[in-house]
Amino acid sequence: MKDMASLKRVDGLPTWLLSRANARAQAILHDAFGRAGVRGYHFRVLAALEEFGPVSQANLGRRTGIDRSDIVATLNDLVVKDLVSRAPDSNDRRQNVVTITRPGEEMLRRLDVALTEVQDVVLEPLNDRERATLIRLLAKLG
Amino acid sequence: MKDMASLKRVDGLPTWLLSRANARAQAILHDAFGRAGVRGYHFRVLAALEEFGPVSQANLGRRTGIDRSDIVATLNDLVVKDLVSRAPDSNDRRQNVVTITRPGEEMLRRLDVALTEVQDVVLEPLNDRERATLIRLLAKLG
DNA sequence: TTATATCGTTGGTCGTGCCAACGATTATGG
């Protein structure tokens, strides 16, 4: 959202504050990811692949919380960019085995750096104590 | 998002916690609004109309932070539901004058109740002190 | 009066998140 002259009716409401804060955070994140040529889904899939090793698409979906159908599209992108390889599973011909490639791992490292920087930009208005408190409360809220 | 077995790489990151907490909050809100037959845009437009009185669509967009083109679609819905009336401005024939109707005001009152309840559901995991702190920190973050 | 600005509107795009259904394959239970 560009900007707005805050409505009395929503101003200060937790749901509103959450959506504003999140919008700002996601904008910064989206920007950083965009500079690396990826979106959130790409990162999550790469992260899951590196954390769990080669897995089927269905399992990838379960571990990332991304719908099977969206996993397909995300993998299509990643395969084209050679960040991931997709091969039929010889033990179960229903499944594919998805593996992160070397370029994929390198991309992930770059994204890690970007991600860390983003956190700092997002939390910039808060001091260390406030940051810790916010994280604790948000985690409780989850 | 249905659920997921949290990735090490994102777990605990402010951007992630914010997005999770917001997703939960918006799901609850979306649900409550849905039961009343409206979406977020509808509420924001009604709220702005009641707060500022009859205004043009462009001004409605500025005050709500909603794009002009989306205002058009939102008003189309609201007009059909008789929650709002749209008439050409006789002083400036480029503009329309948008006014909230009686049914619109009644709807707004119902939405107010729902909105208040939603806040409580969203904040349910926190005690009063924590709620105040969260609100303060989120506002700072905005 | 000519140029510029604003208005409503149409018709897109994007990202995230869903859901239904299909053919292919594998597992399960009578």
Add this chain to the structure above:
DNA sequence: CCATAATCGTTGGCACGACCAACGATATAA
């Protein structure tokens, strides 16, 4: 052993919030 059920990848769709470009009509400025 065979029928039924479950799972897989995939296609194609929808919702929602957010944004953008461009149009004709109208109004304001230089």
